[in-house]
Amino acid sequence: MISYLPYPVRIDEIKVETEDGNLKTFKLVFENETQRKAWKHVPGQFAMLSLAGQGEIPIGIASSPTEEGHLLFTVNRAGKVTTALHQMHMGERMGVRGPLGNGFPIDTDMKGKNIVIIAGGFAVTTLRATLIYLMEHRQDYGKITFIYGARTPGMLLYQNELQEWAKRDDVDLHITVDREAPGWDGLVGFVPTIAGQVAPSPENSVALICGPPIMIKFTMPPLEKIGWTDDQVYLSLENRMKCGEGVCCHCNVGPTLVCKDGPVFTRTQVRKLPVEY
Amino acid sequence: MKVFRLSQTELDNMVQGWSQNRRVYRPAAGRQQSTHADCAPGWERVAASTPLTLPPGPSKTSVKTFLFPQPETMQTYTLKSSDPDKGLMKEPQKATEKQIIVGLRPCDARSVKLNNLPFQEDPFYQVNLARTVMVGFTCSAMCATCFCDQMGGSPMGTEGLDIAISQVDGSFIAEVLTPVGEELTAEIRLTPAEDSEINALAERRKNSPQADFAKLDVLKGRDLNTLYKAALWQTLGESCINCGACTFNCPTCYCFDVQDEVVRGQGRRIRYWDSCMFPLYSLHTTGHNPRGQKMQRTRNRFMHKLKYFPERYGLFSCVGCGRCVKDCPVNIDIREVMSDLLAVE
Numbered sequence: 001m002i003s004y005l006p007y008p009v010r011i012d013e014i015k016v017e018t019e020d021g022n023l024k025t026f027k028l029v030f031e032n033e034t035q036r037k038a039w040k041h042v043p044g045q046f047a048m049l050s051l052a053g054q055g056e057i058p059i060g061i062a063s064s065p066t067e068e069g070h071l072l073f074t075v076n077r078a079g080k081v082t083t084a085l086h087q088m089h090m091g092e093r094m095g096v097r098g099p100l101g102n103g104f105p106i107d108t109d110m111k112g113k114n115i116v117i118i119a120g121g122f123a124v125t126t127l128r129a130t131l132i133y134l135m136e137h138r139q140d141y142g143k144i145t146f147i148y149g150a151r152t153p154g155m156l157l158y159q160n161e162l163q164e165w166a167k168r169d170d171v172d173l174h175i176t177v178d179r180e181a182p183g184w185d186g187l188v189g190f191v192p193t194i195a196g197q198v199a200p201s202p203e204n205s206v207a208l209i210c211g212p213p214i215m216i217k218f219t220m221p222p223l224e225k226i227g228w229t230d231d232q233v234y235l236s237l238e239n240r241m242k243c244g245e246g247v248c249c250h251c252n253v254g255p256t257l258v259c260k261d262g263p264v265f266t267r268t269q270v271r272k273l274p275v276e277y
Numbered sequence: 278m279k280v281f282r283l284s285q286t287e288l289d290n291m292v293q294g295w296s297q298n299r300r301v302y303r304p305a306a307g308r309q310q311s312t313h314a315d316c317a318p319g320w321e322r323v324a325a326s327t328p329l330t331l332p333p334g335p336s337k338t339s340v341k342t343f344l345f346p347q348p349e350t351m352q353t354y355t356l357k358s359s360d361p362d363k364g365l366m367k368e369p370q371k372a373t374e375k376q377i378i379v380g381l382r383p384c385d386a387r388s389v390k391l392n393n394l395p396f397q398e399d400p401f402y403q404v405n406l407a408r409t410v411m412v413g414f415t416c417s418a419m420c421a422t423c424f425c426d427q428m429g430g431s432p433m434g435t436e437g438l439d440i441a442i443s444q445v446d447g448s449f450i451a452e453v454l455t456p457v458g459e460e461l462t463a464e465i466r467l468t469p470a471e472d473s474e475i476n477a478l479a480e481r482r483k484n485s486p487q488a489d490f491a492k493l494d495v496l497k498g499r500d501l502n503t504l505y506k507a508a509l510w511q512t513l514g515e516s517c518i519n520c521g522a523c524t525f526n527c528p529t530c531y532c533f534d535v536q537d538e539v540v541r542g543q544g545r546r547i548r549y550w551d552s553c554m555f556p557l558y559s560l561h562t563t564g565h566n567p568r569g570q571k572m573q574r575t576r577n578r579f580m581h582k583l584k585y586f587p588e589r590y591g592l593f594s595c596v597g598c599g600r601c602v603k604d605c606p607v608n609i610d611i612r613e614v615m616s617d618l619l620a621v622e
């Protein structure tokens with residue numbers, strides 16, 4: 001039976017991620033030890049964040065299952081609930097319901113393959129979870145390429161971690177910003193362009209792409225040019241949703257329910273659907 | 278199966294007897310008396326004085342209000358800073374007392390089973406289903422707006438009912454179909470129906486319109502995207518005003534919204550009926566709306582009933598009660614939509 005009751009959690013830490021202050025990462029710890037132990041998620045899944053008096057919103061889980069004891073969510077201040085969340089303080093109580101959705105195929109299609117992760121803007125959250133998971137299980141996967149872009153250097157999330165990852169020789173990291181910026185000596189250019197330059201051959205590979213629709217649209221042609229096919233590419237859809245359990249119908253794309261059948265789909269699956277996402 | 282014959286007085290006495298110590302509801306007779314806060318529009322608690330006669334066709338509002346009531350409290354909480362439980366979501370005590378619904382038609386009884394497909398794992402729906410007893414009235418005649426037979430039901434159908442009551446020659450024949458129905462009828466002394474009466478009922482059933490979905494079933498095999506792109510949606514979308522009347526009165530429209538409500542520091546999270554006819558339904562916070570056009574929303578409603586739902590659950594999400602046909606202010610008729618869809622190549 002479904003439970004719509006959120007688990008009580010406390011805000012353990014709040015980190016402002018971006019220069020505009022619009023993105024914050026919330027570290028949440030369970031109030032109840034049994035619930036903490038029972039929680040099991042895979043990268044790519046999401047949860048409902050619950051604020052009493054405000055509502056519930058679907059947010060991708062930014063922490064990897066290997067980071068035990070807490071959950072991370074990076075939230076963009078957008079409307080009613082996200083604004084209220086941005087005003088919360090450390091130590092305050094809120095709720096988490098989940099994990100929900102299917103997640104990336106870390107144990108199936110991705111196993112033993114080269115992984116290309118392509119992220120644009122703050123859609124990088126569940127891909128952070130994925131990368132950390134892959135690095136913790138490094139021997140299970142082939143070459144890992146991580147391409148991530150933001151508008152400006154100050155809009156990049158997880159900056160300390162990006163520096164750590166850059167030092168590793170088992171991950172091929174490409175961080176880019178849209179335009180030249182003072183103090184920035186890294187890559188400059190849009191994600192699709194960079195992806196076209198650095199993407200490896202599609203042989204025995206899988207790509208995970210998350211970002212604004214326009215980025216996804218322009219990232220595909222350069223990949224296709226070097227032989228990538230739709231069933232090697234995984235995307236994550238976002239639709240307005242309420243229950244997160246496949247009942248309330250809000251997130252339907254044709255017969256498909258994003259919350260239950262997704263949010264992760266292969267591009268082959270997405271192309272068969274009516275364009276209602 | 279036990280079968281009884283009752284006169285109008287015996288029927289009224291039986292139902293009023295149940296209402297002594299249980300909640301018994303019936304379609305409202307005449308203008309509704311809103312004396313019972315727990316009763317949805319279109320229905321009333323059975324009172325001692327009103328005899329149980331029903332106009333032909335389904336009740337004004339459907340039976341879904343008893344299984345999927347609105348609003349339904351999902352959680353409660355306090356926001357008082359002095360309370361250590363501040364912000365802690367708690368599940369409300371679930372109602373367990375039986376509710377007996379008298380006078381629903383076979384179409385509505387089927388809708389309960391259809392809705393049970395998406396609500397299979399829904400704790401609130403399941404609790405309500407377990408406490409609801411359905412005493413239905415079969416139909417001697419179909420209204421001009423009825424098409425239950427095309428949707429896999431029939432006017433004399435008993436699917437989903439605990440007791441089915443049919444009017445035969447001035448008296449009532451009650452077929453007791455489930456153990457719960459037996460419990461209810463065991464409380465009273467009733468006259469078993471004669472064999473001739475049982476035979477007459479069987480004859481009536483045989484001659485009534487039978488479930489026939491062969492024609493519509495063709496839709497299940499049709500390509501989804503071809504139906505989705507059909508020209509008919511443009512025309513239909515132009516006349517539909519997206520008022521949502523059809524979705525609210527539909528027994529098998531089951532989508533819901535969830536909202537928080539706080540009064541003087543005490544809050545509750547509630548769910549209530551929503552409608553895919555409304556632009557807010559699918560609006561992203563970014564301003565992007567996957568179904569931003571009126572036509573797309575009209576299409577979603579019909580495609581959901583006739584293609585998306587069958588694709589997920591194997592059955593059409595429509596019981597042919599005809600309420601949407603009656604209530605649509607611009608005279609959209611789902612039967613025409615179905616035949617237009619069947620004609621799409």
Ligand SMILES: Cc1cc2nc3c(=O)[nH]c(=O)nc-3n(C[C@H](O)[C@H](O)[C@H](O)COP(=O)(O)OP(=O)(O)OC[C@H]3O[C@@H](n4cnc5c(N)ncnc54)[C@H](O)[C@@H]3O)c2cc1C
Nearest residue numbers: 057058059060074075076078079080081082125238239562
């Ligand atoms: C799978 C998934 C993963 C996501 N991951 C992330 C992530 O990692 N980070 C991130 O920042 N975002 C993420 N999002 C997007 C995020 O869910 C939305 O930005 C968020 O829901 C916005 O909520 P809001 O209350 O701030 O916005 P609003 O636009 O104010 O409203 C959204 C909700 O508020 C209520 N509401 C507000 N106004 C009304 C009204 N007039 N009528 C009825 N209801 C109303 C409703 O409950 C509604 O669903 C994700 C979305 C999905 C589907």
Ligand code: SF4
Nearest residue numbers: 517518520521523605
């Ligand atoms: S009742 Fe008629 S006009 Fe109103 S939303 Fe339904 S189909 Fe459209």
